[in-house]
Amino acid sequence: ARGALIRLASTPESVAAAAASEVLAVLEAAMAWRGEAHLALSGGRTPAALHRVLASLPFDGWSHVHVWFGDERMVAPAHADSNYRMARETLLSAVPVPEPQVHRWETELGPGEAASRYDAALRDLATRQERSAPAFDLLLLGMGADAHTASLFPGSPLLADAADGVDRAAPFATAVEVPTLNTWRLTVTPATIRAARTVFVLVVGGDKHAALRRVLGASPDPLEAPATLLHDVPGDLAWYVDRAALFGKPG
Ligand code: 6PG
Numbered sequence: 001a002r003g004a005l006i007r008l009a010s011t012p013e014s015v016a017a018a019a020a021s022e023v024l025a026v027l028e029a030a031m032a033w034r035g036e037a038h039l040a041l042s043g044g045r046t047p048a049a050l051h052r053v054l055a056s057l058p059f060d061g062w063s064h065v066h067v068w069f070g071d072e073r074m075v076a077p078a079h080a081d082s083n084y085r086m087a088r089e090t091l092l093s094a095v096p097v098p099e100p101q102v103h104r105w106e107t108e109l110g111p112g113e114a115a116s117r118y119d120a121a122l123r124d125l126a127t128r129q130e131r132s133a134p135a136f137d138l139l140l141l142g143m144g145a146d147a148h149t150a151s152l153f154p155g156s157p158l159l160a161d162a163a164d165g166v167d168r169a170a171p172f173a174t175a176v177e178v179p180t181l182n183t184w185r186l187t188v189t190p191a192t193i194r195a196a197r198t199v200f201v202l203v204v205g206g207d208k209h210a211a212l213r214r215v216l217g218a219s220p221d222p223l224e225a226p227a228t229l230l231h232d233v234p235g236d237l238a239w240y241v242d243r244a245a246l247f248g249k250p251g
């Protein structure tokens with residue numbers, strides 16, 4: 001990444017607040033340049049906190065924003081574990097993003113069909129943008145304590161591309177089986193993550209400290225610490241972290 005910034009805030013709430021104003025600044029710039037903004041959301045508690053702050057800030061550009069999802073669980077949209085449901089409850093019910101501009105993974109179709117439809121929607125975006133891969137103006141990501149990001153978990157075959165840096169004609173969206181969770185997940189691929197113009201990674205909590213040290217340390221391995229692939233993002237990359245994640249819980 002051109003500039004990998006680490007933005008430190010002292011509490012989880014101030015991490016969300018710091019990131020939220022920057023999210024809106026990126027969306028404003030995208031709309032000024034291109035008349036629309038493509039924002040990809042993630043699941044998890046930390047992204048949810050950011051969504052709530054976003055919903056509370058004055059911003060009159062939501063009607064020009066397209067909302068995508070970096071990943072999704074294989075559950076119905078109304079299920080408690082659905083990232084789509086979380087986004088609707090924390091942000092989309094409070095801001096006027098037009099329905100056709102909310103790009104939900106159609107999990108009711110099953111993993112294969114949901115992934116191929118999302119891949120087709122992302123290919124359409126890339127075509128409209130006249131780019132070889134779909135470029136989110138801002139990709140919001142969280143990171144797990146195992147250094148997973150989106151639904152790219154340690155050992156995932158998708159990371160092989162990241163490991164040798166060769167982007168074969170990989171899809172932009174796919175369904176992956178996550179053995180450690182004994183479930184399927186839907187996720188954008190490293191090719192799509194790399195195509196993002198700006199990536200914000202939200203990492204909060206002492207339980208993330210070991211993973212963050214690995215990912216920000218010397219020569220991390222993307223296969224065992226998937227968030228490592230974010231270093232390859234050619235666009236702007238910012239890590240929004242709290243003290244516990246960056247320095248570890250005291251004592
Ligand atoms: C998901 C997310 C996942 C999440 C991280 C961080 O679907 O859960 O894609 O990557 O962002 O696990 O989640 P927390 O902020 O809740 O720790």
